Amino acid sequence: MKEPLFGRTLSQLRALVEELGEPTFVAAQLADWLYKKGASDFEGMHNLPKRLRQSLGEGFEIGRREPERVSLSSDGTKKYLYPTAHARFVETAFIPEGERATLCLSTQVGCKMGCLFCMTGKQGFQGQLTSGEILSQYRSLPEFERITNIVYMGMGEPLDNLEAVLSSLEILTSDWGFALSPRRITVSTVGIIPAMRSFLERTECHLAVSLHSPFDEERRRLMPVQNVYPLAEVLAALRESPIARRRRISFEYIMFDGVNDTPRHAKELLRILSGLRCRINLIRFHPIPGTPLQSSPDATMVRFEQQLKGSGVMTTIRASRGQDIMAACGLLSTGALVGPSGEVDY
Amino acid sequence: MKKTAAAGTTARSIAVERIAAESLPLFEARVTENIEVAPGVYLLKYPRTEDFVPGQVVGVTVDRRIVPRFYSIASGTDEPFIDLLYDVLPEGELTPLLSRLGSGDLLLVSHATGGFVDTADPAWWIATGTGIAPFVSMAKSGLAGAKRLVHGSRTLAGFHFRKYFTNLLADRYICCSSQESAEGVFAGRLTEWLSMQSLPADQRYLLCGSTRMVVDVRDLLIGKGVPFAQVLAEIYF
Numbered sequence: 263m264k265e266p267l268f269g270r271t272l273s274q275l276r277a278l279v280e281e282l283g284e285p286t287f288v289a290a291q292l293a294d295w296l297y298k299k300g301a302s303d304f305e306g307m308h309n310l311p312k313r314l315r316q317s318l319g320e321g322f323e324i325g326r327r328e329p330e331r332v333s334l335s336s337d338g339t340k341k342y343l344y345p346t347a348h349a350r351f352v353e354t355a356f357i358p359e360g361e362r363a364t365l366c367l368s369t370q371v372g373c374k375m376g377c378l379f380c381m382t383g384k385q386g387f388q389g390q391l392t393s394g395e396i397l398s399q400y401r402s403l404p405e406f407e408r409i410t411n412i413v414y415m416g417m418g419e420p421l422d423n424l425e426a427v428l429s430s431l432e433i434l435t436s437d438w439g440f441a442l443s444p445r446r447i448t449v450s451t452v453g454i455i456p457a458m459r460s461f462l463e464r465t466e467c468h469l470a471v472s473l474h475s476p477f478d479e480e481r482r483r484l485m486p487v488q489n490v491y492p493l494a495e496v497l498a499a500l501r502e503s504p505i506a507r508r509r510r511i512s513f514e515y516i517m518f519d520g521v522n523d524t525p526r527h528a529k530e531l532l533r534i535l536s537g538l539r540c541r542i543n544l545i546r547f548h549p550i551p552g553t554p555l556q557s558s559p560d561a562t563m564v565r566f567e568q569q570l571k572g573s574g575v576m577t578t579i580r581a582s583r584g585q586d587i588m589a590a591c592g593l594l595s596t597g598a599l600v601g602p603s604g605e606v607d608y
Numbered sequence: 609m610k611k612t613a614a615a616g617t618t619a620r621s622i623a624v625e626r627i628a629a630e631s632l633p634l635f636e637a638r639v640t641e642n643i644e645v646a647p648g649v650y651l652l653k654y655p656r657t658e659d660f661v662p663g664q665v666v667g668v669t670v671d672r673r674i675v676p677r678f679y680s681i682a683s684g685t686d687e688p689f690i691d692l693l694y695d696v697l698p699e700g701e702l703t704p705l706l707s708r709l710g711s712g713d714l715l716l717v718s719h720a721t722g723g724f725v726d727t728a729d730p731a732w733w734i735a736t737g738t739g740i741a742p743f744v745s746m747a748k749s750g751l752a753g754a755k756r757l758v759h760g761s762r763t764l765a766g767f768h769f770r771k772y773f774t775n776l777l778a779d780r781y782i783c784c785s786s787q788e789s790a791e792g793v794f795a796g797r798l799t800e801w802l803s804m805q806s807l808p809a810d811q812r813y814l815l816c817g818s819t820r821m822v823v824d825v826r827d828l829l830i831g832k833g834v835p836f837a838q839v840l841a842e843i844y845f
């Protein structure tokens with residue numbers, strides 16, 4: 263079986279060409295073909311030595327995945343289905359809005375975090391994506407050239423797949439890769455502290471932390487990760503990390519009717535985030551099958567937003583996009599493609 | 609360029625080591641025992657040096673360059689050792705190394721941490737595989753009096769501590785096997801057994817196991833009228 267090259271960093275490509283007996287500068291040319299020129303085979307890489315092209319063709323493949331299916335929302339959002347290893351799939355959302363077009367990437371098939379409100383979590387965990395599988399969702403998108411922003415907020419917990427996510431970010435933001443500004447990229451997390459520290463130290467991209475309740479016991483019921491990485495420790499880690507002025511830390515807050523949307527919650531949010539330069543994104547809950555939760559009414563969300571804004575915290579209510587094709591926040595899932603019971607592990 | 613690659617690797621290792629150390633201080637412990645209790649499942653012991661709350665976890669690694677993983681403590685609060693029950697993941701970075709440790713070998717462990725804890729009030733404990741570990745700790749710490757324990761496993765070998773819980777809980781201990789049958793074992797998944805039960809809405813339900821089990825059981829409980837606030841889940845990741 264041939265090994266994929268798409269998704270390898272420049273240092274990994276250098277090691278490879280050196281192993282194949284070529285000078286290391288050739289790695290930059292190879293990266294140029296993979297990421298800037300979007301090559302689909304080795305034969306067309308005419309500035310590479312012929313013997314290298316031959317060696318690459320014998321043992322390797324480009325390995326970029328193409329989408330197999332697309333769903334179109336009435337609001338213009340598109341949801342793409344991408345294949346991954348072991349005949350599994352992930353979903354990717356393309357969200358155009360005027361001049362801006364955001365791509366929401368997946369990092370895992372399923373998710374281990376088990377959050378109560380998330381459709382991806384309901385399918386359990388089936389596997390990690392490689393860096394190449396993450397980047398294929400970007401480079402193989404038919405609207406590739408329109409993308410202005412990338413968010414790692416699709417299926418999976420990005421920081422539970424740290425090395426692949428960091429490699430993909432390196433390729434997205436390096437001059438030898440896609441040369442995107444890290445200010446155009448946001449990575450979300452439930453708050454896996456060691457990985458979050460690594461992410462903050464090794465990249466310049468924005469960070470979005472899923473918060474959803476400022477109260478320990480309440481957050482524990484919504485997000486089991488609170489048992490081992492409590493919010494107080496996540497916030498302490500953020501306060502200890504040197505964060506550049508232009509880098510944005512945001513907190514995602516899905517609003518559940520009668521659960522986390524009271525003035526008491528807003529007051530506690532303000533207290534725990536005091537002194538932290540951040541913004542809060544309020545998100546409508548998109549109901550999933552069997553959920554006991556409902557979205558807060560719009561009026562409640564506006565009141566909540568005003569209470570936070572009134573205390574000087576930058577707060578926005580995020581527009582829902584792609585709900586009719588199950589592409590909105592928390593709705594991505596390929597559970598139906600996993601198989602009837604093959605993935606049940608008990 | 610090999611030197612560069614090697615230097616990069618070293619720099620990364622140092623970064624990982626430092627970040628891991630900042631996030632989770634680690635202390636040296638000597639392994640007392642590390643035995644295979646079922647195919648691919650080990651019980652490791654090291655001397656207890658501090659108090660913990662039953663249900664808590666400790667971070668464990670064998671080398672500061674390998675990010676620690678959390679494991680539930682499987683021993684009682686008055687016992688002299690910390691017991692850890694773990695599956696060996698053949699593709700994993702840590703557990704194959706962990707399984708090779710023997711008595712006297714060095715282990716790096718964190719303080720006990722975590723909020724998956726219980727009281728003496730009536731509650732249901734629901735686990736799959738090595739997810740039984742926190743309930744062993746709770747039971748050995750005197751919290752089993754008003755509890756019902758449901759343990760699911762594909763195979764009979766996955767019912768760790770079966771004898772202990774049979775003696776302790778008698779008919780309040782239910783084993784569910786989805787692939788093998790035996791006397792006293794429900795033939796089917798634990799979700800099938802739970803779906804046939806009348807489940808009190810005013811009791812707590814503590815779940816520990818794979819994400820798939822946790823979300824399946826949580827959905828089932830909510831579907832049978834249990835408020836989600838009564839459900840506390842611990843997942844492996």
